[in-house]
Amino acid sequence: MKKIVLTGAAGALGTVLREPLSRSADELVSTDIAAQPESLLPNETWVQADLAKFDEIEPLMKGAEMVVHFGAVVDEKPFPELLGPNYVGAYNVWEAASQHGLRRVVYASSVHAVGLWENNADVDVTAHHRPDTFYGLAKCFAEDMGRMYWEKRGLEAVCLRIFSCTPEPQNARALGTWLSYGDLTQLVTRAVETPTTGFAVAFGVSNNDRSPIKDHGAHFLGYRPRDNAEDWAETLLAKAQPDPTDLAQMRLGGPFASVALGESGMAGIRALSGGDEEE
Template sequence: MLKKLLITGAAGGLGRAMRSRLGEVAETLRLADIVPVADPGSNEEAVTCDLADAAAVRAMVAGCDGIVHFGGKSVEGDFATILNANILGLYNLYEAARAEGVGRVLFASSNHTIGFYRQDEWLKTTDPMRPDGLYGVSKCFGEALASMYHDKFGIETAIVRIGSCFEEPMNHRMLATWMSFDDCAALIGCIFRAPRLGCPVIWGVSDNDQKWWDTASAAAIGWRPKDNSERFRAALDAKMERPAKDHPNAVYQGGMFTQEPIHGA
């Protein structure tokens, strides 16, 4: 068990969902976000931090022995916002981890690093990146940064390309990309219990009947997701029509992100 685990982006949906599920991973959770984190529990510390502020990030990381990095801009946006939150912010985080001696990180990457692959293509983690927007590009940068800090400084990182981590899939595309909250928490536990981690790329997806990604790399750290999105298919069919065959949500793995305009274009 870790002494103190830092969770960035702790005020967001995924951060809130993980707080109650990680009691067996760390004695204390340090919850950080750019906005105040509400109602910290007896085993939680709340920190407000702008990732673009290097000094504040150093203070946020101090005293922690593991980091779950959910923080930053989580959807497409203008370049200035993504630059500060996802590029400069991640550099500040790794520099703080190096300076404070934090040896293991979970970096929340994204399926949007490969969003322009078609849904009829089967991907391994070694396939070339094909980002579908500036957000995806920032995650490509993050994966490269994590690799460099591992090779140069020995900081181990699990690069988790999260598909769609919600309580349930919200559309038909997510039947292939969905990762349940319980499977996500189990993955975090495996990452911080593994005797050796290195810097693997892992597809963050549950054991869905429909999927596009080779998840073999997850087995190396003992993670075997248990949930399956198939149980939501009938409800989705009743709730909404399936996308047309030429709709981005039916063509591209990144779905509508492939159609988001570049800010100013």
């Protein structure tokens, strides 16, 4: 490809994706509200921009074939704090991509679009939305918008419902929900390189023995996850404190399923894990 745009490029997952995406195009335009890092890749350009401002996002799409949209506030917040970056920002990306004739949006959706489904429900990509937070609701909004832009304007979209993406699984929940950085890279790369996709939803999980989903829905992309959280099972299960009355342990969304609307879900994940986690 001639050009790919990556939003959220300064985030934990955006940082992981910059190098592999740079190999998929002649030019990678990385953008974030954060300032440019100290070093860039040889074919990478950095643009500091606010997702909530259409006039800052629209020019980035000129000449691009795809946008990999990972920019967002990655936590539950009061609705007004998410409205700009997560809701309006998603619209701005899709509308700008449509105006400039891009082929596809690859979107970082989340398990939290279906976070109130039970762990034992054998959820697959056909399950209806059950968001656990305003954050999850933003993912539902963007997925539905992606389908609409495909059906009304022919702009393809692959919405990747990412679970617990960290270098290693951090807690007992992650024995099912972990997505390794290697598998994340493979999933996004396949979503970019597959010739045609139409509109699609796929779950971002590794090859975990305890995966709570029936089918990750990404086979048509050629995604074959390689890593398995079971390698950490003995250590993580020894730390577990089972409680069947705790929604955080019984629902796909984990701690996001148990917090009050507008309150941080990441705080619960950090307390459970002892570290950071992206979902």
